[in-house]
Amino acid sequence: MTMTILRAGPLTVLKDEGRPGHAGQGVAPSGAVDRTAYARANALVGNPRGAAALECTLGGLRVRFDEPAVIVLTGTDAVLTVNGTRTAVEEVISVAAGTEVAVTMPRRGLRSYLAVRGGFTAPAVLGSRSTDQLAGVGPPRPAPGDTLPIGPAPSTSATASDVVTVADEDRPLEVDLGPRDDWFTAEAIETFLSAEFTVSPASNSVGLRLDGPVLARARTEELPSEGVVRGSVQVPPDGHPIVFQADHPVTGGYPVIAVLTPAAADRAAQARPGARLRFAVAPA
Amino acid sequence: MTSFLRCGREALLAEVDDLDAALDLYAALRTAALPGVVDLVPAARTVLIRLDPAVTSPAEVEKATAGLHVTGQRRAGTSTVEIPVRYDGPDLAEVAERTGLSPDEVVALHTGSRWTVAFAGFVPGFGYLTGGDPRLDVPRRDSPRTRIPAGSVGLAGRFSGVYPSDSPGGWQLIGSTTARMWDLDRPEPALLVPGVEVIFKAVDR
Numbered sequence: 098m099t100m101t102i103l104r105a106g107p108l109t110v111l112k113d114e115g116r117p118g119h120a121g122q123g124v125a126p127s128g129a130v131d132r133t134a135y136a137r138a139n140a141l142v143g144n145p146r147g148a149a150a151l152e153c154t155l156g157g158l159r160v161r162f163d164e165p166a167v168i169v170l171t172g173t174d175a176v177l178t179v180n181g182t183r184t185a186v187e188e189v190i191s192v193a194a195g196t197e198v199a200v201t202m203p204r205r206g207l208r209s210y211l212a213v214r215g216g217f218t219a220p221a222v223l224g225s226r227s228t229d230q231l232a233g234v235g236p237p238r239p240a241p242g243d244t245l246p247i248g249p250a251p252s253t254s255a256t257a258s259d260v261v262t263v264a265d266e267d268r269p270l271e272v273d274l275g276p277r278d279d280w281f282t283a284e285a286i287e288t289f290l291s292a293e294f295t296v297s298p299a300s301n302s303v304g305l306r307l308d309g310p311v312l313a314r315a316r317t318e319e320l321p322s323e324g325v326v327r328g329s330v331q332v333p334p335d336g337h338p339i340v341f342q343a344d345h346p347v348t349g350g351y352p353v354i355a356v357l358t359p360a361a362a363d364r365a366a367q368a369r370p371g372a373r374l375r376f377a378v379a380p381a
Numbered sequence: 382m383t384s385f386l387r388c389g390r391e392a393l394l395a396e397v398d399d400l401d402a403a404l405d406l407y408a409a410l411r412t413a414a415l416p417g418v419v420d421l422v423p424a425a426r427t428v429l430i431r432l433d434p435a436v437t438s439p440a441e442v443e444k445a446t447a448g449l450h451v452t453g454q455r456r457a458g459t460s461t462v463e464i465p466v467r468y469d470g471p472d473l474a475e476v477a478e479r480t481g482l483s484p485d486e487v488v489a490l491h492t493g494s495r496w497t498v499a500f501a502g503f504v505p506g507f508g509y510l511t512g513g514d515p516r517l518d519v520p521r522r523d524s525p526r527t528r529i530p531a532g533s534v535g536l537a538g539r540f541s542g543v544y545p546s547d548s549p550g551g552w553q554l555i556g557s558t559t560a561r562m563w564d565l566d567r568p569e570p571a572l573l574v575p576g577v578e579v580i581f582k583a584v585d586r
Contacts, residue, residue: 117419117431121407122571123501123508126420126431222565232505233546276386276394322502324422324429326392348424348502356389359434 098164098215098247102239106157106200111217111236111245112210112343113149116225120324120347127229130302130343131208131366132359134172138212141169141189143255148216148248149226151239153209154302156202160211164194166247167214173206173367189255206367214255215248231303231344270361271379272330277320277352281332285312289330289354290376294338298370303346304331304339305365307374311336312354325349328357328365330376340365383451385443392431393439395446400425400499400511402451404576409451415442423500423575460577464543465584466492466534470554472522476536479519487555488583490514496541496579501571506545506563508573513541525551532557534581541581543573 102109112135115128129135129152139148151158156175162168169189170177177184178199184190192198200209219226219236228235239245278286294309312332325331325348329341333351340357341349342365357365358379368374383406386394397403407423410430417437422429432442468488477484491513498508513536521537526549529535533544535552544550545562562572573579 120420120422120429120431121501121574122569123503123505223570234505273387273389276388321425321427322500323394323424323427324392324431326389326429326431328389346502347422348500353388356387356392358390 098166098249099244100166100213100217100247101161101163102158102241102243102245103161103197104157104159104241105239106153106155106159108154108238109158110152110228110230110238111149111219112152112227113225114147115227115343116223116234119223123347124223124232124234125229125345125347126327126343127225127227127232127235128343129210129227131172131210131363133363134208135210137187138169138171138210139216141171141187141255142167142212142214143251143253144212144214144216145251145253148212149219150210150212151217153200153211154207156200156209158211159197159199161195161197162192163244164247165192167191167250168198168211170200170209170211172209173203175201175203175206175209177201177211207369208366213247215250218246218248227343229344230301231346269375269377270365271358272355272361272376273358273379274355275353276356278354280314280316280320280352281354282313282315285314286354288312289338290378293373293375296368296370296372296374300370302342302344304341305368307338307340309337312338314352316352320350320352322348322350325353326356328359328362329353330355330357342366383447385446387439388429390434390439392429393442393446395428395430396426397428398426403428404497404499405451405453406446406449407575409449410446413445413449415445418442425499461580462572462577463580463582464534464558464560466556466558466581467586468556468583470534470556472535472553473555476517476519476553476555480516482516487517490517491541491555492581492583496581498573498575498577498579499540500575501573504546504548506571506573507542508562508571508575508577508579510541510573510579511539513539515539517541519553521551522553525549529554530557531562532559534558545571
């Protein structure tokens with residue numbers, strides 16, 4: 098079974114749960130930027146955890162299924178069009194051989210996940226089919242004319258998913274302070290937890306760059322580079338925070354004031370340039 | 382002394398006194414293979430422990446890590462990699478000038494040092510090497526090069542390193558090697574992983 102790419106859109110890559118375990122070799126985990134939406138897409142078509150899906154930023158993807166397939170799109174309010182006809186948000190669709198499917202432009206959210214029953218089975222690199230755009234590890238970005246292999250349908254059946262809740266964009270992103278909150282002044286912590294930050298257009302799957310008030314350091318010496326995780330809020334010398342996303346580097350050289358909860362990191366994955374974000378300490 | 386710093390719900394940052402202690406803790410954690418630990422990121426003074434919150438928790442991992450026996454374990458299992466280098470890098474003369482040595486002396490100190498891979502980063506397969514002769518301390522270039530060929534051997538600060546792939550970079554280049562630092566056809570693609578000892582050997586070609 099295969100699917101042919103007709104148009105790739107602004108940015109479409111394969112993603113799965115990523116490749117943990119290779120940091121010693123300088124390879125970060127990568128994986129889907131919005132893990133919740135990615136996992137829901139697989140569940141809706143009955144795939145086991147970890148099947149590869151397409152992460153499609155800002156729509157624009159158009160494909161043709163060369164054999165019958167069962168597909169779904171999650172993550173944003175974008176929908177699939179099937180031979181030009183719009184379907185509903187998160188509608189699971191059976192398509193016939195030769196069907197053309199496109200992803201519309203989302204009005205809310207940034208990254209949509211297109212899953213197919215059986216999963217995309219491009220060759221894995223270091224155990225994962227995620228394309229890590231920073232490290233250049235993983236399958237190449239699909240281009241028009243490429244055919245992506247699709248695996249055999251799993252024996253598992255589709256699981257009913259929770260009702261989709263559109264993220265409440267006004268709710269603060271929940272964080273745990275640390276590991277280096279002690280490198281900042283008390284005022285900086287207070288500002289971080291009360292001010293509004295704006296997502297800069299320079300953001301990508303490596304990091305969400307935020308404009309807003311400057312977060313002042315209490316300690317100004319250089320921090321030896323140390324490991325960072327998805328959701329780490331790193332503050333470079335200019336005082337403007339960067340929220341690391343799935344394709345973050347293995348290590349960072351600036352202090353991390355706080356780390357987003359996994360759920361908050363998934364919500365941040367859908368924040369578009371210009372979006373306003375606030376942070377709050379997560380309940381323990 | 383190991384102190385533990387919070388790092389969200391899916392990791393824990395262990396901080397130790399110095400690089401040697403970090404490498405020892407990294408080796409001990411690798412050997413222990415604690416349940417639910419999915420990745421380890423060694424660095425200059427820390428080891429980041431990434432965990433699967435469905436299996437374990439930062440508190441459990443902290444307790445297990447604090448109970449590990451950590452004493453120079455890495456030295457027992459250390460392997461040594463010899464890297465042949467042609468010392469004809471474009472910055473060899475400048476390194477000699479900055480260090481007050483002759484180019485031959487720079488080569489002698491670089492080949493005469495027992496380097497250790499401290500940690501990885503920058504790009505896959507790049508290992509930061511420490512343990513070099515202190516006289517080889519040179520700053521990065523004022524203006525980074527936009528493209529450095531794979532196999533270039535460089536110095537920056539007290540570190541040495543080998544570029545695994547063509548990339549931009551600001552290190553002072555003293556030579557080049559044909560050894561492949563990153564090869565996806567190997568079971569472990571990176572030649573240099575933390576704890577490995579490295580000896581550079583001068584070759585003519």
